[in-house]
Amino acid sequence: MQQxxxxxxGIILSGHGDYDKLHxxxxxxxxxxxxxxxxxxxxxxxxxxxxxNTRIAWYSKSESSARDASWSGQAxxxxxxxxxxxxxxxxxxxKNVNPDRVGERVLIxxxxxxxxxxxxxQPWYFGSECDGGFSEYTVVSSNHAHKINSTLSDIELxxxxxxxxxxxxxxxxxxxxxxxxxxxxxxxGGVGSAAxxxxxxxxxxxxxxxxxxxxxxxxxxxxxxxxxxxxxITDALGVNSVDVVIDMVAGESWPEFLDILxxxxxYAVAGAIAGPxxxxxxxxxxxxxxxxxxxxxxxxxVFSSLIHHIENDNxxxxxxxxxxxxxxxxAQKMFLQKKHIGKIxxxxxxxx
Numbered sequence: 545m546q547q548x549x550x551x552x553x554g555i556i557l558s559g560h561g562d563y564d565k566l567h568x569x570x571x572x573x574x575x576x577x578x579x580x581x582x583x584x585x586x587x588x589x590x591x592x593x594x595x596x597n598t599r600i601a602w603y604s605k606s607e608s609s610a611r612d613a614s615w616s617g618q619a620x621x622x623x624x625x626x627x628x629x630x631x632x633x634x635x636x637x638x639k640n641v642n643p644d645r646v647g648e649r650v651l652i653x654x655x656x657x658x659x660x661x662x663x664x665x666q667p668w669y670f671g672s673e674c675d676g677g678f679s680e681y682t683v684v685s686s687n688h689a690h691k692i693n694s695t696l697s698d699i700e701l702x703x704x705x706x707x708x709x710x711x712x713x714x715x716x717x718x719x720x721x722x723x724x725x726x727x728x729x730x731x732x733g734g735v736g737s738a739a740x741x742x743x744x745x746x747x748x749x750x751x752x753x754x755x756x757x758x759x760x761x762x763x764x765x766x767x768x769x770x771x772x773x774x775x776x777i778t779d780a781l782g783v784n785s786v787d788v789v790i791d792m793v794a795g796e797s798w799p800e801f802l803d804i805l806x807x808x809x810x811y812a813v814a815g816a817i818a819g820p821x822x823x824x825x826x827x828x829x830x831x832x833x834x835x836x837x838x839x840x841x842x843x844x845x846v847f848s849s850l851i852h853h854i855e856n857d858n859x860x861x862x863x864x865x866x867x868x869x870x871x872x873x874x875a876q877k878m879f880l881q882k883k884h885i886g887k888i889x890x891x892x893x894x895x896x
Contacts, residue, residue, distance in 0.1 A: 551570070551573060552570075552573075553569065553680050553869065554572045554625055554678055555869065557624045562600075563877075568870045568872070577637060578638050578660040579638040579639050579660065579661065581638045581686060583635055583681060583683050584681065584682050584683070585633050585680065586631075588630075588697075589677040590705070590887050591887070592628055592706050594672065595671070596876055620673075624672075625678055626672070628652075628670045628705065629654070629705045629887075629889070630676070630705065631650075631701040631705075632649075632652075632892075633648065634646055648689075649694075652677065652688055652690075653709070653847040654705050654706045655668075655709070655842040661687075680892055691851075693855055696854070699889050701854070707733075708738040708850050709847050710735045710738070711738035712738075712849055713839050714739060714812045715746065715790065716843050716845075716846055717839050718788050720746050725787050726743045726787065726789075726790060727752075727788070727790065728750060729753045729791045730754075731752035731754040732754045732755065732884075732885045737862050740767050741766055741858075750768055750769075751769045753772075753777070754772075755772065762885075777801070777804055783803050784807065788811075789805060789809070789810075792816075793816070794813065794817075795822070796822075799823055799828075805832065807832045813837070813838060863886055863887055864885060865878065866888070866889045866891050867890055868891055871890075872890060
């Protein structure tokens with residue numbers, strides 16, 4: 545049996561603010577799994593918008609406080625270990641968990657519906673309402689640790705959980721079908737590039753919005769056409785030309801997304817990196833019989849579907865760069881430059 549230390553290396557977030565709220569520690573206590581939990585040795589953890597948004601209190605709608613600055617709209621408790629994208633190995637189990645799970649390679653489902661086997665009234669986000677994977681060890685309910693059989697590296701596998709499950713959830717809730725035309729915004733980002741692949745796997749015709757310099761890479765992922773983020777979407781596609789819009793961007797051009805949707809079209813959103821406040825002509829919504837889907841909590845079958853796609857090589861990891869855990873600030877700075885395609889991942893190894 546693997547020897548498990550009493551302390552570990554990790555990154556703690558001490559409060560909302562700038563990079564100085566991130567602290568690399570080498571003496572954090574190793575957590576112990578409760579009865580229905582597993583202890584996971586983390587090998588790699590991806591960097592996400594959520595990590596940064598939580599740190600800077602972007603989720604808060606209040607200008608005077610950060611009492612609603614978490615993914616769930618509740619106040620966070622600090623210190624907190626962030627990190628939603630985790631690939632690792634189960635090294636210990638609680639007394640109600642099958643001991644045969646020790647040694648399993650797993651991906652953690654980031655949308656947490658249960659804690660220690662008990663159903664939560666409101667789902668948590670791994671690394672937000674509970675400690676996550678920016679540390680050498682982490683715990684999670686056994687049902688959220690999904691066994692994975694793959695020849696991909698830990699770094700590659702850690703690129704999947706959050707971005708790809710978010711993308712699959714967007715496509716699932718908006719019921720994207722073979723032959724439909726789907727517009728995907730932010731196509732070079734983690735969720736966007738995942739959505740391109742997963743929509744293509746469903747047989748959809750993918751139109752992707754990205755920068756001109758990244759167009760060829762997005763076409764290689766499966767897009768049939770790309771549009772520059774600086775161009776008019778309506779001019780490029782025409783009104784009533786798209787069945788589904790998968791959006792991570794929002795911002796000033798948002799009304800065009802509804803203009804290009806066909807009557808009966810669907811709009812699904814899981815981000816607002818260009819700005820969360822948009823202008824809606826409510827007549828467009830009801831006269832075109834449009835359906836809107838906010839996509840945060842994963843549908844029950846989404847993560848198992850993602851595992852199936854990975855194990856059957858239906859999708860591929862896209863790694864922009866990997867950093868050591870202690871270099872998380874460099875990783876987040878690169879992330880915010882938005883010049884990369886795919887995922888930035890932290891290596892969580894003994895020398896990290």
